[in-house]
Amino acid sequence: MTHLRRLLAEWAPALAILVVGLVGWEIAVNVLGIQKFLLPKPSEIVSAFWDERSVLWPAGWYTFTEAFWGFVVGASLGIAAALVLARFRPLGSALMPYFIAASAIPIIAFAPIANAWFGIEKNSKIFIAALLCFFPVLVNTLRGLTSVKPQQVELMRSYAAGNPAVFRRVRIPTSLPYLFTSLKVASVLAMIGAIVGEYFGGSQEQLGIQIKNSAALFQFETAWAAILVACILGIGFYIVVSLAEVVTMRRYPSAGRSRR
Amino acid sequence: MTGAAAVSIRNVSKTFGKGGTKALQNIELDFQPGEFVSLIGPSGCGKSTLLRVIGDLIDPSEGEAIIGGKTAHQARLDRDYGMVFQEATLMDWRTVERNVSLPLEMMGWDRSTRRERVRELLELVELTGFEDHHPWQLSGGMQQRVAIARALTFNPSLILMDEPFGALDEMTRDRLNLELLRIWEATGATVVFVTHSIAEAVFLSSRVVVMSARPGRVQKLVEVDLAYPRTNDTREEARFFELATEVRELLRESHDAREEA
Numbered sequence: 469m470t471h472l473r474r475l476l477a478e479w480a481p482a483l484a485i486l487v488v489g490l491v492g493w494e495i496a497v498n499v500l501g502i503q504k505f506l507l508p509k510p511s512e513i514v515s516a517f518w519d520e521r522s523v524l525w526p527a528g529w530y531t532f533t534e535a536f537w538g539f540v541v542g543a544s545l546g547i548a549a550a551l552v553l554a555r556f557r558p559l560g561s562a563l564m565p566y567f568i569a570a571s572a573i574p575i576i577a578f579a580p581i582a583n584a585w586f587g588i589e590k591n592s593k594i595f596i597a598a599l600l601c602f603f604p605v606l607v608n609t610l611r612g613l614t615s616v617k618p619q620q621v622e623l624m625r626s627y628a629a630g631n632p633a634v635f636r637r638v639r640i641p642t643s644l645p646y647l648f649t650s651l652k653v654a655s656v657l658a659m660i661g662a663i664v665g666e667y668f669g670g671s672q673e674q675l676g677i678q679i680k681n682s683a684a685l686f687q688f689e690t691a692w693a694a695i696l697v698a699c700i701l702g703i704g705f706y707i708v709v710s711l712a713e714v715v716t717m718r719r720y721p722s723a724g725r726s727r728r
Numbered sequence: 729m730t731g732a733a734a735v736s737i738r739n740v741s742k743t744f745g746k747g748g749t750k751a752l753q754n755i756e757l758d759f760q761p762g763e764f765v766s767l768i769g770p771s772g773c774g775k776s777t778l779l780r781v782i783g784d785l786i787d788p789s790e791g792e793a794i795i796g797g798k799t800a801h802q803a804r805l806d807r808d809y810g811m812v813f814q815e816a817t818l819m820d821w822r823t824v825e826r827n828v829s830l831p832l833e834m835m836g837w838d839r840s841t842r843r844e845r846v847r848e849l850l851e852l853v854e855l856t857g858f859e860d861h862h863p864w865q866l867s868g869g870m871q872q873r874v875a876i877a878r879a880l881t882f883n884p885s886l887i888l889m890d891e892p893f894g895a896l897d898e899m900t901r902d903r904l905n906l907e908l909l910r911i912w913e914a915t916g917a918t919v920v921f922v923t924h925s926i927a928e929a930v931f932l933s934s935r936v937v938v939m940s941a942r943p944g945r946v947q948k949l950v951e952v953d954l955a956y957p958r959t960n961d962t963r964e965e966a967r968f969f970e971l972a973t974e975v976r977e978l979l980r981e982s983h984d985a986r987e988e989a
Contacts, residue, residue, distance in 0.1 A: 619817045622785050626811040626888075627831045628804055637830070641821045720821035721862060 538597020546605030571603035597661035612646025750943035774944025810879030940982030
């Protein structure tokens with residue numbers, strides 16, 4: 469009971485801000501007579517969110533699966549590449565500048581080309597999401613795998629450990645905090661990649677297409693409602709990855725994270 | 729010489745890089761089984777490098793180290809020595825118990841035997857009750873005791889220590905020195921101990937190897953003829969001061985010689 473009360477007390481200020489913000493928004497739109505295409509009222513967005521639920525949620529889910537598979541493919545390849553490059557360090561240091569440069573490229577610009585390569589349906593969006601996830605996961609994981617203290621490696625060598633044992637018992641546990649930081653970033657990027665990829669063309673079942681078409685048809689409250697769906701799914705995805713982090717880091721705690 | 733030396737360093741030289749600094753030059757040393765030997769010298773005298781040559785963590789440019797009749801490489805593969813560094817080098821994600829049992833896990837000991845052995849060792853270093861703590865919950869001195877317990881788990885006949893108490897305050901260091909002597913006497917292992925503290929070297933060792941820098945060479949071997957077991961009173965004996973003075977003067981000589989050169 470006291471736990472619940474403390475939780476409420478902790479979140480009360482944030483909730484208050486939310487309520488004040490929404491009420492202020494509603495009043496401002498009324499009082500200032502803001503046009504609907506510029507900014508609809510929260511109440512209109514919520515009612516569109518409810519009325520169009522049978523269209524928006526399936527579309528949101530469709531887009532989420534694209535983001536999810538993009539995340540799985542991109543992050544897996546990023547982790548695999550990091551493992552290989554950490555094992556063959558000279559190759560890693562030769563390629564690192566390009567990876568860092570690549571993670572600064574506006575990959576989303578490739579979306580129209582991805583449509584040409586993988587077709588206008590799901591696969592092109594998965595490709596973009598995967599590409600967006602790949603570089604940050606690779607760069608961070610590699611950094612984690614190689615940020616082991618030299619003495620830890622010497623210690624393992626003194627136990628006659630070979631490279632596989634050093635990897636398993638030192639490098640991988642050390643890299644976990646870095647890995648999860650990049651996975652959280654990737655979960656957000658995957659959702660962005662999928663939706664923005666859809667803006668360049670796709671089927672009606674996609675959330676990005678819903679947003680684009682609603683805006684084109686002046687149904688701005690529906691466009692906003694669709695964005696709200698994207699936000700909810702994106703935040704949900706981020707929370708799931710964060711929970712995976714909490715569970716994993718409970719098994720592999722590190723001083724920096726567990727110390728209050 | 730009777731039997732194989734615990735450690736035999738034969739004409740070891742080490743140069744880092746091409747034409748780089750000569751860290752060690754023609755080192756010849758023999759340590760007997762059960763000896764407690766300290767390596768002391770100014771920074772840059774190669775004492776840590778020498779320790780790593782003994783542990784096969786660095787390859788010498790010339791010469792070789794023989795550990796109990798084996799090459800250093802074979803001795804490492806056979807896990808003949810335990811290593812303790814200046815930093816405790818514990819794995820944050822492992823509890824005290826699992827840090828100490830790490831070498832045993834790698835040697836394939838089963839869980840219950842590991843647990844039993846860890847219990848014994850934590851008793852030896854007086855950390856019973858801290859099994860489930862994580863390293864960051866311990867003081868620096870306690871962390872170093874965990875590292876010592878870990879180095880002893882598989883009963884190595886040789887213990888290599890690289891300034892293990894260098895980062896600790898003097899009170900803690902004095903206490904751990906006494907504990908280390910007690911552990912050394914209990915295990916009968918040979919200890920090679922790198923330090924830059926004169927008092928520590930004299931208090932602990934049966935012999936002190938005084939080294940000089942650039943290039944790293946053995947300047948002199950000082951026999952420490954203070955009786956074991958040593959206690960806090962040992963630190964106040966006249967002979968202790970004499971020996972400490974001798975080591976200090978040797979270090980100063982080598983320093984002055986370098987200044988003039």
